[in-house]
């Protein structure tokens with residue numbers, strides 16, 4: 364609450380011509396984009412195009428080979444882990460927890476960057492955690508061991524933990540991967556509400572419809588480079604998606620919600636499309 | 650046991666640690682009063698008595714029980730910390746080959762001490778520590794691929810390291826006939842027999858110092874159970890925490906092995922049982938494991954010296970008899986979790 368309100372003044376992310384690789388080959392090349400304070404940026408692209416790597420780079424886990432990443436104008440490389448942890452929270456693609464911590468304990472982990480090495484949580488830490496549980500709809504799970512939750516429940520708990528960090532910048536890596544459609548929509552509605560409170564959101568998404576629905580700015584990655592970026596309507600188009608994903612993807616406009624609908628074309632329809640003359644047997648093809 | 654609250658409060662911490670401390674004192678008194686020779690505790694502490702009971706109590710039993718407490722606490726703390734670091738409840742100094750490395754280091758320095766003008770009681774702990782750290786580093790290297798820990802490779806590397814150091818100890822023993830004072834069983838099976846309060850004191854110094862250093866990492870260890878990347882994103886300086894924990898826990902294992910040989914499975918059973926009873930929060934788990942470890946090893950050692958009337962069973966045999974089946978049980982359970 365408090366820090367998200369003052370977050371309107373903070374939370375700028377600048378990624379400038381970043382190149383990085385895990386081993387010899389670069390997997391992210393010359394990537395640039397920016398997220399203004401309170402912005403909602405979506406990173407899309409096929410598997411292996413470097414989305415997760417970009418998220419990890421922004422959170423300072425690795426240093427770019429070249430280029431810069433700045434949070435509110437300060438180079439991430441010059442910040443300590445703890446300083447980054449106080450500004451940036453990350454919801455990873457998956458969490459695997461070998462020990463039976465309860466959901467509440469997990470969410471209290473979010474207070475780590477704000478607390479000392481051994482200190483017990485104060486009343487305020489508990490309040491922050493409780494409100495994070497409420498907002499993510501996981502309060503009823505508070506006393507359950509996380510080892511017994513479903514993938515989707517774990518994902519919402521991971522978001523609650525990130526919220527307990529009271530970040531100015533929230534990074535998410537395919538947060539809806541394990542969520543059913545209702546919970547996915549609820550999660551993105553919550554992210555939009557957080558954005559309205561001034562939190563900067565940068566999320567990778569595999570669901571292009573959700574990307575079109577929620578993001579203000581889309582970065583489309585292809586093999587580690589930015590293929591196209593801009594407003595959803597400018598990026599999420601037949602030409603771009605079909606070229607990058609290497610399969611036919613159609614985009615239409617939903618006239619009620621005024622948002623884009625993305626529809627991949629299945630193999631059979633693709634075949635009909637390629638040979639409009641042969642009306643006879645669509646099943647016969649090479 | 651009581652209902653497990655869903656997070657750690659100061660009150661719960663004080664209650665649990667306080668109760669365990671009382672239990673530990675009771676265990677020390679009971680264990681010291683049990684033995685093949687019956688002694689009367691009141692007689693022993695009576696200054697007007699003949700002194701026989703007092704001698705047995707103060708020269709043999711009390712230092713031995715106290716040493717068991719220190720060694721048990723040290724091994725249990727090391728086990729709890731290694732399990733957190735490796736994110737694997739199967740990690741344990743003995744299984745990971747750290748104890749083996751320490752024993753080999755200790756044997757080597759005994760060998761060196763017989764040719765150097767330095768006393769072995771100074772050299773052996775250093776050697777055991779160096780051996781423990783070296784084994785830890787080798788197993789860690791072998792068990793890590795591209796910076797990522799491979800739990801099963803890691804455990805296998807530990808098993809191999811353990812077998813290898815065991816063979817090396819035998820080889821050194823065969824070549825250099827220097828085990829007049831320390832039988833090879835001392836290194837391979839462990840023994841807590843001592844009458845030296847200096848040994849007891851130095852062991853406690855290691856445990857308390859190491860325990861405080863590791864206890865200070867407790868919140869970081871909690872975060873590390875989410876994995877190294879998530880811990881870093883929560884503001885933890887992972888490299889430094891990992892370094893501190895590996896070095897200090899190796900030091901504690903080295904100190905334990907130097908005075909008692911290889912006593913296995915304490916670091917496996919104790920943290921696991923403690924976690925079941927009091928939850929996985931390392932702020933409580935680390936100190937509680939220390940107390941439970943002290944109680945466990947003091948009890949096991951009392952069994953070892955009283956179970957047979959003719960001769961003593963090595964305490965390592967007792968802990969292995971408890972620990973082996975326990976390990977298999979955990980392994981199967983973990984396998985189920987992975988393949989579900």
Ligand SMILES: Nc1ncnc2c1ncn2[C@@H]1O[C@H](COP(=O)(O)OP(=O)(O)O)[C@@H](O)[C@H]1O
Nearest residue numbers: 385386390409410411412413414415416417795
């Ligand atoms: N830890 C790692 N070590 C080595 N290579 C990696 C690692 N993580 C990802 N990669 C490689 O980097 C590329 C980009 O991966 P990633 O960023 O995970 O893509 P995405 O999230 O878009 O699927 C892939 O080719 C992947 O194989």
Ligand SMILES: [Mg+2]
Nearest residue numbers: 414415456536
């Ligand atoms: Mg990814």
